[in-house]
Amino acid sequence: MATLKELSKQDELLSGGHRLCAGCGIPPIVRLVLRAANGPVVATTATGCLEVGTTIYPYTAWRIPWIHSAFENAAATISGIETAYRALKKRGRIPEDKNIKFIAFGGDGGTYDIGLQALSGALERGHNFLYLCYDNGAYMNTGIQRSSATPFYSNTTTSPAGKVIPGKQEWRKDLTRIVVAHNVPYAAQASPHNWSDLSKKAEKALNIEGPTFLNVMSPCPLGWYTKPEDSIKLAKLSVDTCYWPLYEVENGVLKITYKPKEKKPLLDWLKPQGRFKHLMTPENRHLLDKFQERVDLEWQRLLDLDGKRL
Amino acid sequence: MAITMTKGQVGLTGNTAVAYAMKQINPDVCAAYPITPSTGIIEDFSGYVADGAVDTELITVESEHSAMSACIGAAAAGARVMTATSSQGLALMWEMLYIASGMRLPIILTDVNRALSAPINIHCDHSDSMGARDSGWIQLYSETVQEAYDNIFLAVRVAEHPRVLLPVMVCLDGFITSHAIENISLIDDAEVKQFVGEYKAAQHLLDTDNPITYGAMSLPENYIEFKHEQSKAMAGSKEAVLDVSREFGKKFGRDYGLFETYRLEDAETAIVILNSAAGTTKVAVDALRKQGMKVGLLRPRLFRPFPFNEIAAALKHVKVLGVLDRADSMSGFGGPLFNEVRSALYDLDARPKTVGRIYGLGGRDYKLKDAVAVFGELDRIRETGKIDTLTKYITL
DSSP, X not given: OOOHHHHHHSOOSBOSXXXXXXXXXXXXXXXXXXXXXXXXXXXXXOSSHHHHHHOBTTOOOBSSOEEOOOSSOHHHHHHHXXXXXXXXXXXXXXXXXXXXXXXXXXXXXXXXXXXXXXXXXXXXXXXXXXXXXXXXXXXXXXXXXXXXTSOTTOOOSSSOBOSSSBSOOSOOOOHHHHHHTTTOSEEEEEOTTSHHHHHHHHHHHHHSSSOEEEEEEOOXXXXXXXXXXXXXXXXXXXXXXXXXXXXEEETTEEEESOOOSSOOOXXXXXXXXXXXXXXXXXXXXXXXXXXXXXXXXXHXXXXXXXXXXX | OOOOOBTTEEEEEHHHHHHHXXXXXXXXXXXXXXXXXXXXXXXXXXXXXXXXXXXXXXXXXXXXXXXXXXXXXXXXXTOOEEEEXXXXXHHHHHHHHHHHHHTTOOOEEEEEEOOOSSSXXXXXXXXXXXXXXXXXXXXXXXXXXXXXXXHHHHHXXXXXXXXXXXXXXXXXXXXXXXXXXXXXXXOOHHHHHHHHOOOOOSSOTTOTTSOOEESOBOOTTTHHHHHHHHHHHHXXXXXXXXXXXXXXXXXXXXXXXXXXXXXXXXXXXXXXXXXXXXXXXXXXXXXXXXXXXXXXXXXXXXXXXXXXXXXXXXXXXXXXXXXXXXXXXXXXXXXHHHHHHHHHHTTSSSOOEEEXXXXXXXXXXXXXXXXXXXXXXXXXXXXXXXXXXXXXXXXX
């Protein structure tokens, strides 16, 4: 893997000047992953923050060939591009020694929800591409509506913390496990605060033949009601509290890539975030306990699987 | 599928003929999902792929939405791309149809016309392609298996024409044309290859040395300009259809043009109708002509863009016109073909009286007697100068 010094010397493939929010987790994730490609790369992006924020005509922040077509179809679009590449290469219209990597980016709404079918289809067909989901835990681009990735009890504009219902009532969908069930050669969870883990995983994913998947925690000051300067700290807390474990599944074998020396209480991650403010009252203490119990259960489940073939 | 010709003729169903045309074109990528009655096209084509008769990359996607999405990705990557669908499949593609045309991608889609749910029905009507009539796709309709086969080659040339760059939909009637065997003439492989040429996209996603951005967000400052350009390309594609048709006619002897007229020159009453039902109507025309009635037919081939002026000019001498739609636009004012034709006639100084009739939905037969009855009705209007019912359903 490239060192930080080497990475910093590479061309910036997502230019500055885009319109993503200050403190948004997406740009550092995308920049790191594009660098990990270390060669020609073509990308598509589902409708969402990344698409809207990087391509307001006549400007584009993309220094690579890039396409956005719709919301639910990033995996199908990349399937078409990657297939065209194989077709044209076979017919000698692309040089034999040219090796292009393909990446589809989508948010949690575009991946866990509306794009799940297209993702499943593309994984099953075995296209050679990386799907990267930046998971900020809600439909942030349309104004913070709940998605199936939204954390337990989170206050969103469609799961508001009301007088009767205290935020989102359902546990989040475990998309990484769903992807793993497709028996893809590589799937992993990562977080932008741990750049070397993310870089390593992206490099691995992009060099493996076949469909690969990265699910990356992406802090969102707008939707989390947090300070922009705290984003990377909050990404780290999501991992240190074991809400967002860093692990990979390579050829069916699960490996936790980071185990916190001391597992922090979930409250450390929740407390700075405005979307969980309603959980801080004494009468909602039981909700916090329930949330913590579930995080403990999921973490234990992962520990039980560590090093094992699924 | 092995196809044997006898004296240059071969008996093929519409689906088999379309698949054979696709085989002869040997596109770079085909992405498709099965749906009755178009499935046969992709089944046959999958056979060509499996047997190595083509080296097209086939993507057997998990839905029609993904079929069109993959077609868009592949076309933006510089590939020549084809697909086929029907009915609900086209409806599921609806969102992506607009994106294909808005991105000016020359994708070829065969739509084997089938009714839309509900109630669910697998048989022919035109509600699927008529539902997509404003999606920015050029639409070519086909009366026969031969015409469907020929239209595929025309479609490729029109779509990829440098002044056009728009997707093209070739429509043929479900079961009636798709599953019926007809004797047709095939074009030699070498001649097909020469006619369609090789597609070279001016810019594409795989040119990593010259990166381009497709599908950027466009705000009120420029969205309307994009649409204006697209609209001009669509209007201008009519000329490309004529040019390519003429070239095709010269080479292969079948010059199709924008529409077909049948015994229309001196007709007092006429029917305007799409696709296979035109065949039945022609038989009625011949029978009634024998009885001394001056009847005729106009069958549009190019529905999008709609050749308003040309159709008006061809119909201006007719006294009474019946426009028959195999789709209801549920506007309370007849079907889409009726509305287009009636609008086209508006600027004539003296225009035919024009009524709309909706027929044959969900595969209901349109028989000789139905065509004869319409001509009878048109004749009564001609005699009395009175229209009792402007629009109504027939074949009930």
